[in-house]
Amino acid sequence: MTETSRRFLLKERTAEAHRRVDEKIGSFDSARSYGRYLSGLYSFRHPIEEALEKVEWPKTLGAWRPTCVSGAIRADLGALGLKLAAGLKRHGGFGTSSSLFGCLYVLEGSGFGARILLKRAHALGLTESFGASHLAAQASSGGWGVFVSALEGATDLNIEVAATAAIETFAAAEAAFAEL
Numbered sequence: 001m002t003e004t005s006r007r008f009l010l011k012e013r014t015a016e017a018h019r020r021v022d023e024k025i026g027s028f029d030s031a032r033s034y035g036r037y038l039s040g041l042y043s044f045r046h047p048i049e050e051a052l053e054k055v056e057w058p059k060t061l062g063a064w065r066p067t068c069v070s071g072a073i074r075a076d077l078g079a080l081g082l083k084l085a086a087g088l089k090r091h092g093g094f095g096t097s098s099s100l101f102g103c104l105y106v107l108e109g110s111g112f113g114a115r116i117l118l119k120r121a122h123a124l125g126l127t128e129s130f131g132a133s134h135l136a137a138q139a140s141s142g143g144w145g146v147f148v149s150a151l152e153g154a155t156d157l158n159i160e161v162a163a164t165a166a167i168e169t170f171a172a173a174e175a176a177f178a179e180l
Contacts, residue, residue, distance in 0.1 A: 010105050013163040017170035024177035035082050043085045044176035046070040051091035058097040060154045066107050067141040072134035079131050098158040102165025108147045114138035
């Protein structure tokens, strides 16, 4: 019997939560819908990225760190003359390295979607240097392979805790987009 990789276990267990987030994001086929997307994404990413600044990083991750994009999202909002969302929620932090891995699975995995979203942004006349810098940063990150190797090699990882954290991370994204 072949053991399923942790990556694919997380993918399987988060599929429905991921689908709901994609549905909330929508197609952003206009400047208005893109602005909505940017606002929701900032509301989601900024609190998590602030919490990541306080993390004691597991040795398994070595020098690797996730691609943080909230600063680029803020710049993209500014370039388009849009305001930052008010009253951002705080992230509660990461109780264990397993919960951290679950959250990072969602954040780093978003680089795949960023490649598709960057093409949509280009169709709206946005570029890597104007309005879509966060997508360009995610799409060109290249950190997924390093992260997956660490995920698969982590000796103290509780996959149930990681899956719960990943689902909660997707739920936070869904809530951020739903609030708009």
